[in-house]
Amino acid sequence: MTEPLLSVHELDVRFGGLAALSGVGFHMRAGEILGIVGPNGAGKTTLFNALVGVQRPTAGSILFQGRGISGLKPHVIARLGMTKTFQNSALFPEMSVLENVCTAALLHHRLAAAKKKAYGILERLELFDIAGEDVANLTFPQKALTELARAMATDPKILLLDEVMAALSHEEMDGVIAVIRRLREDDGIGFIVIEHHMRAILSLCDRLLVLSFGQVIAEGDPGEVVRHPDVIKAYLGDSAGAGHA
Amino acid sequence: MKTLLRRHGLALLCAALAICLPLCMEDSDYAMRIATMALIFAAASQCWNLSGGLANQISLGHAAFFGIGAYTSTLLYIHLEVSPWLGLVAGGMLAAVAAAMLSVILSRLKGHYYALATLAFAEVLRVVANSWSSVTGGPIGLTIPFKGDAPLAFQFSSPAGYYWISLGLLALCSLVFHRLASGASGYRLRAIRENEVAAEVSGIDTFRLKLRLNVLSGALMAMCGTVYAQFIYFFDPDSIFSLSGISVKVAMMSIIGGLGTLPGPILGAFFLVPLEELSTSFFSDTAGLAQCVFGIVLIAAILIQPRGLMAVWGLRHRFMKGART
């Protein structure tokens, strides 16, 4: 068996007396798409923040490509190949789509090359036509794709997507799912995806992790995990039938 | 040539004006002195604009670096007879160290908190300069020994000497500003201004970039302090480390002119310095009038057009676009 690309052991994040994450552990292989679900306040975004270095873990270890990255700054972790998108769009509001992507591409390239790379990414994500648009004028799916494009520009090996599909219609969601799959096929990028839409999670993810009150309560094949009694009780209980938890 | 004129027309016009000015005003020492003072403050305000305008670090303590420059060069000259030209460099280096330390200590602070801490830093230096009399001369201040026309000792008999040096200083500060505001670093700084966490996650070393800005800003500000001291021959702790006289004034010029734009501090300084001169010379018996007017101008500027004179004249957009491409 090959070495996992990312392995997390006994991760704790505490805010004062409150434990946001306790004893979280999981592994991830290159090119895998891992889904994370759980009720509001379960610690999903905190987990993302800890992985990319925005939030310093209280205890535990994060190994990325065999190297401990816990406590490193976000820009160092981005350089190593892991970055995230933000739950509520955090694009640079007064910059154009191209400028947003180009800024991130500067991580590994000089300005001229970064621009070229940014155009390339925009072309792949079918955003080329709106490259000059200010991000304030974008539609929801365009914003989601621009977030994705900006993160792609840092050449990630693992990309964490925090509810990129929130506020999208079913068709728009299918479009984004297709894009994520294509990026995985073409570039071998692994994804960790936080999403509330069960339909998106089930059609996209290879494996599912369920968080509740800062702990992993179930892990495995998406189809099986959602039928696990603990999960239904903790999370899906009242809304499983609705298809949208 | 045509495109050069179109793109840099205004800059060329200003440069031509700056060079012709001394020729027209050679007879008027008074006008030359005002122009020189405006140049020094434009340069100092450009330094503030480096950290305040480009990285959104609102400092209320830039007088600290100004004073470090003035005291370093003057004390070296008085006690060790080191030429103020070397003092200029020494002051710049000392201020760079101070700015680096401050930048590290305050790296987590933003907005109001950053403003408060920088204000206190300048106050600390003011208290030290006031009480460490054996070295700094204490509250009495320092007077630069008059040498007449001695360019090596940074002294000139005609105002034109100071004028050219101040113009050079402003050009240097503006060049540094331009280099940082454009190209790759311009993208990164705009990203930091607009969303610092997202910038960091996108691979930008926000700490190092801000450190670099603060060090350059502090070092250049100290050089402005040295030139200012040589120009006016006399200063004391309360005036050189002054909150309203220096720290707020240089910030205000950037804000009134156009925060984060290259011409902003220059416009601001050439608006405020003559205004101050006029109000003190017309109403010389009413102390405080100039400062009071400044306060009103500042409040009015923020309420009416927070983007400054640049926006009033519709120029800001052009310059921001210029910085983008």
Place this chain on the structure above:
Amino acid sequence: MNGLQALLDGIMLGGIYGVIATGLSLVFGVLGVVNFAQAEFLMLGMYIAWFLWAWLGIDPLLAAVPTALIVFGVGFVIQRTLIERVLAAPPAAQIFLTVGLMMVLENGALLAFGSSFRSVNVPYQSEGFQLGSIFVGAPYLYAFLAAVLVSAALWLTLSKSWLGRAIRATAQDGMAAILMGVNIKQIYGLAFGLGVGLTALGGAVILPYITVSPTAGGQFVVLMFTVVVLGGLGNVAGALLGGLVVGVVQSLSAMVFPVQLQNLVLFLIFIAVLAFRPQGLLRES
């Protein structure tokens, strides 16, 4: 000078610092704006109390009440006409609006009253109380007692009255306060008025032992901010405690350092607290 005496002197001063700084903390807590002009309202309070004494012969300790009311009104108007308009603006606009206000008030006072120092004459000015080896000057004691009284009144107002509850609700969650039927704009104005009024009141009660001039506020700027930052910006109870700490530190450091350097100790504490515990010493991180 013995330690006990220094401690007592520090507490006397600290009580006043507490009241002055409480106003600043209240403004930040409710409006989220650091009022750089706050110390100028101290100066304003001192002038108003001085004129009430000079024209009407009212003792500054009594004049403190009308003084606070006048400055409350001034503050209310300033908030509604100026501060209100930058509440949603970036910090730079907020900072420089209040800095501009500071310049106008200080230099306006210079234009209106000249640069001369003014002081009051009250019968108890040179009196004092001897307790063994410890001596307390009457003006200091009375000012301290006034500070204690005002703090108690403020605490009662904030905890018991409708206004106090509305102010606290606004400070905690403006949106929720609106939903509960609080006129939040009105509350902002009242809170700002109350904040600067308190500071002005502090200025009035210290008039028997301090002279007033247009730069009187400037001497208190960093001191006030130190008090507030020690207690945590926006934390009203913290400001009172911070005031006592600063008063005692100032008075004890005067035993060790020359007079000019006693503020230096405070400024360094101030920067250190800001850098390492910006939430104040009292609150959990």
